[in-house]
Amino acid sequence: MEENQVVxxxxxxxxxxxxxxxxxxxxxxxxxxxxxxxxxxxxxxADFTPVCTSEFMTFATMEDKFAxxxxxxxxxxxxxxxxxxxxxxxxxxxxxxxxxxxxxxKFPLIEDITMEVxxxxxMIQPGESNTKAVRAVFYVDPKGxxxxxxxxxxxxxxxxDELYRVLIAxxxxxxxxxxxxxxxxxxxxxxxxxxxxxxxxxxxxxxxxGLTCYDWFFCTKKLDKDQVMNAILKKS
Ligand code: BEZ
Numbered sequence: 001m002e003e004n005q006v007v008x009x010x011x012x013x014x015x016x017x018x019x020x021x022x023x024x025x026x027x028x029x030x031x032x033x034x035x036x037x038x039x040x041x042x043x044x045x046a047d048f049t050p051v052c053t054s055e056f057m058t059f060a061t062m063e064d065k066f067a068x069x070x071x072x073x074x075x076x077x078x079x080x081x082x083x084x085x086x087x088x089x090x091x092x093x094x095x096x097x098x099x100x101x102x103x104x105x106k107f108p109l110i111e112d113i114t115m116e117v118x119x120x121x122x123m124i125q126p127g128e129s130n131t132k133a134v135r136a137v138f139y140v141d142p143k144g145x146x147x148x149x150x151x152x153x154x155x156x157x158x159x160x161d162e163l164y165r166v167l168i169a170x171x172x173x174x175x176x177x178x179x180x181x182x183x184x185x186x187x188x189x190x191x192x193x194x195x196x197x198x199x200x201x202x203x204x205x206x207x208x209x210g211l212t213c214y215d216w217f218f219c220t221k222k223l224d225k226d227q228v229m230n231a232i233l234k235k236s
Contacts, residue, residue: 187225
């Protein structure tokens, strides 16, 4: 790619750019191999670095929790396959951190030494680094559409409660046709779609249909935590 070539970066609501890649779990065809599941595609700057190691141990420890919410994980860095394999082996055999030990990373980690995928997904951000991917997180839904994008700098490890909260919130918003207010967590009230006309809005504000309306454009309703989690989590 030429230095000043304008690239179109993935955006929320658009199809996830396609690629084939070699990973620690064999070849993948993204996002086709993940149709029917949610998938989080995330990048890290480099193998054998401390923040990335803490993140990988946390992701691997939470993998089953993400899987219960029908979500697979795929990692990427611009390191090669043998570096990935050696790093993941070191994590399993040597690193004990915050009660995590003997941690096996079972999800695929993409080798991207050409930076082809990293560039396609806007993971190389030259103000931060020309040679390493930033900490990007792409949530791709079961139809292959990008639903959320997060970027963190090299020096800041991600918040995994937030990564999980986003996944549950996206799925709950879809399933119950609602939106989630600031800091929403399962069990909190949710926002019902804005009424289409003034008349409907007035009716809504005056009725006792279980809504709490703060004004004509801002109504919430209760959504039970069990109802949310039962709708999302796979029964094992
Ligand atoms: C880290 O994961 O610790 C790290 C990686 C690249 C730059 C700075 C920190």
